Amino acid sequence: MALSINLTVNGEAVTKTVEPTCLLVDFLRDDLQLTGTHVGCDTSQCGACTIHLDGQPVKACTILAVQADGAEILTIEGLAPEGELHPMQAAFAQHHGLQCGFCTPGMVMTGIGIARQHPDADEATIRRELEGNLCRCTGYQNIVKAVAAGTRLMTDSES
Amino acid sequence: MFRFDYHRATSLEDARAAFDAAEDGVFLAGGMTLIPTLKQRLAMPSDLVDLSGVEALRGITLEGDHVKIGAMVSHKDVAKSPNVRDAIPALAILAGDIGDPMVRARGTLGGSVANNDPAADYPGAVLGLGATIQTDRREILADDFFTAMFETALEDGELISSIRFPRPERAAYVKFHNPASRYAIAGVFVAQLGEKVRVAVTGAGPTVFRHREMEQALERTFAPDALEGIAVDAGPLNSDMHASADFRAHLVKVMAVRAVVQALK
Numbered sequence: 001m002a003l004s005i006n007l008t009v010n011g012e013a014v015t016k017t018v019e020p021t022c023l024l025v026d027f028l029r030d031d032l033q034l035t036g037t038h039v040g041c042d043t044s045q046c047g048a049c050t051i052h053l054d055g056q057p058v059k060a061c062t063i064l065a066v067q068a069d070g071a072e073i074l075t076i077e078g079l080a081p082e083g084e085l086h087p088m089q090a091a092f093a094q095h096h097g098l099q100c101g102f103c104t105p106g107m108v109m110t111g112i113g114i115a116r117q118h119p120d121a122d123e124a125t126i127r128r129e130l131e132g133n134l135c136r137c138t139g140y141q142n143i144v145k146a147v148a149a150g151t152r153l154m155t156d157s158e159s
Numbered sequence: 160m161f162r163f164d165y166h167r168a169t170s171l172e173d174a175r176a177a178f179d180a181a182e183d184g185v186f187l188a189g190g191m192t193l194i195p196t197l198k199q200r201l202a203m204p205s206d207l208v209d210l211s212g213v214e215a216l217r218g219i220t221l222e223g224d225h226v227k228i229g230a231m232v233s234h235k236d237v238a239k240s241p242n243v244r245d246a247i248p249a250l251a252i253l254a255g256d257i258g259d260p261m262v263r264a265r266g267t268l269g270g271s272v273a274n275n276d277p278a279a280d281y282p283g284a285v286l287g288l289g290a291t292i293q294t295d296r297r298e299i300l301a302d303d304f305f306t307a308m309f310e311t312a313l314e315d316g317e318l319i320s321s322i323r324f325p326r327p328e329r330a331a332y333v334k335f336h337n338p339a340s341r342y343a344i345a346g347v348f349v350a351q352l353g354e355k356v357r358v359a360v361t362g363a364g365p366t367v368f369r370h371r372e373m374e375q376a377l378e379r380t381f382a383p384d385a386l387e388g389i390a391v392d393a394g395p396l397n398s399d400m401h402a403s404a405d406f407r408a409h410l411v412k413v414m415a416v417r418a419v420v421q422a423l424k
Contacts, residue, residue: 001164020165020207021197043195045340050261059261062194066165067187067209113260131341132259 005069009034010078018065025049025060027068028075036076036105040134047133050106051075057113059132076105079112087157088112088150097146099137107133107143108150115151123148160197167209171216171295171318174208178316181206186318188231188270191262216269216320219243224326226250227293230269230319235260237268247288249330249348249422253280256334258341269319272304275311275366277397278342282367283332284324287348287359291323308365327352329381331421333414334362337401344402345410349418351381358415363396363407373415383419386412 002017009032016031028034028051037060040048044062051060052074079086085093088111098104107130114121114129121129126147127140135143164181168174178184185204187193188211196202210216216231219240226246228237237243238255257263257271257280271281272292285292285301292299295318304312313319327350334346343362350357356377361367376385393408402410 003165020163021160023194023198042198044191044262047259047261056264057261058264062191063265064165064190064194064207066167067190067211069167110260129260132261 003066003069005066007068007070008072010073010075010081020064020066022065023061024051024053024063024065024068024073027065028060028073034075034077038102038105040102040106045132045134046103047106047110048103050109050133052109052113055116057110074109076108079108086112087153088115088147091150091153092143092146095142095146095149097138097143103133103135103137107135107147111147111150112154114147115154119151119155121148121151126151161200161203163197163204164206165209166206167212169212171213171320174210174213174318175295175316177206177208181208184208184316186210186273188273189233189265189267190270191258191266192270192274192276210269210318221246222323225323226326227321227323228268229321230272231267234258234263234266234268234271238263246326247324247330249327249332249350250284250288250324253284253332253348256280256341268322272322273311273313273319275305275309276342277308277365277367278337278344278362280332280334280343280346280361283334283343283346283348283359283361285322285359286361286367286369287332287350287357288324288327288330289350289352289357290325292319293321293323294319302369305366310366325352329422331418331424333417333421335410335414345407345414347411347414347418349377349415349422351377351422354378356381360411360415363411365395365397370411370415377419381419381423383416383423386416386419 038048040046049060166177182205184206187207187209217229234254244251330350332348334343345363346361348359358370358373391408391411393404396404396407398404
């Protein structure tokens with residue numbers, strides 16, 4: 001039986017009717033046309049679908065849309081509503097933290113979570129915290145640099 | 160996924176009522192195993208009863224020389240809990256090394272223990288510490304709980320509400336990760352509780368089990384050398400694309416020695 005859910009997505013209130021079998025990532029992509037959140041492996045390994053649920057990075061391919069009823073969701077589209085890049089996005093651009101770009105939305109969302117939880121994150125912490133995000137292009141070097149730089153930018157701008 | 164109906168329970172009574180009313184209901188905790196299982200059409204429940212809104216299943220409390228952890232507490236919250244880190248650091252470290260950060264934010268203690276995946280970490284701590292599983296109807300000792308691969312002593316519709324872990328003198332958990340999934344190919348939890356030592360092995364066999372010979376040796380002398388000469392029988396261990404039974408037997412021994420070294424630090 002389809003259920004009505006109310007949630008906040010990128011600051012906007014959303015009310016929709018969904019089937020219980022609908023995954024949160026499919027709800028975001030298909031119902032709300034927020035296609036910045038990607039489906040990579042669809043098995044909770046790769047992290048391309050990472051979004052924030054009540055401020056916490058999670059994998060949207062392994063959450064039902066109905067579980068997000070009442071939640072506050074932030075996707076990659078919500079980071080730069082005025083068109084000016086979020087510091088973490090700017091750091092990925094500056095440090096060439098992407099090649100094909102497929103994993104990038106998830107990397108950026110995880111990177112922001114790292115910056116919030118570990119404002120002094122060193123390289124080892126960043127690598128450990130990125131365990132749930134896979135990139136098949138870059139070899140991670142520049143992603144780690146970008147997250148480190150983005151973390152510094154976020155910490156500086158909030159202090 | 161096959162079709163199912165979804166209910167978000169607001170209390171234990173509500174959860175039980177929804178389960179009882181369902182033709183073939185299943186409880187949804189963090190969903191980190193159940194949702195992938197549904198996606199692969201390996202399960203076909205008629206109803207999902209979501210426990211995330213049940214307040215009684217949350218919280219971490221110190222009770223004398225025990226730590227009580229609610230079934231719906233996430234791995235992330237166990238890992239960062241000051242009470243757990245102080246009383247049973249090995250348990251906090253174990254929780255902080257399950258899966259990846261996003262999985263740890265959703266996955267729960269109760270979900271993991273009720274599922275009893277042979278490669279899960281938590282069963283190692285529950286059995287290794289001799290914890291007590293509190294359900295909505297009784298207490299079950301860890302030694303009676305894990306019965307077979309993906310099987311436990313839980314009856315149909317029986318819910319874990321919390322788990323009580325005794326504070327050990329010393330303990331450690333060391334695992335050999337599958338490099339892709341991060342699951343334990345072999346993991347050993349060693350704990351010294353008074354005169355007693357418990358050694359629980361996860362990842363290697365069909366279900367978590369105790370290694371009595373190692374326990375007896377460590378009760379005589381709690382030191383890595385005490386395990387010298389003890390052989391791990393590969394016979395009952397799992398063999399799959401990730402590791403042969405012989406390799407797992409070898410890993411169990413190596414992880415046990417490392418766990419003793421770690422516990423003594």
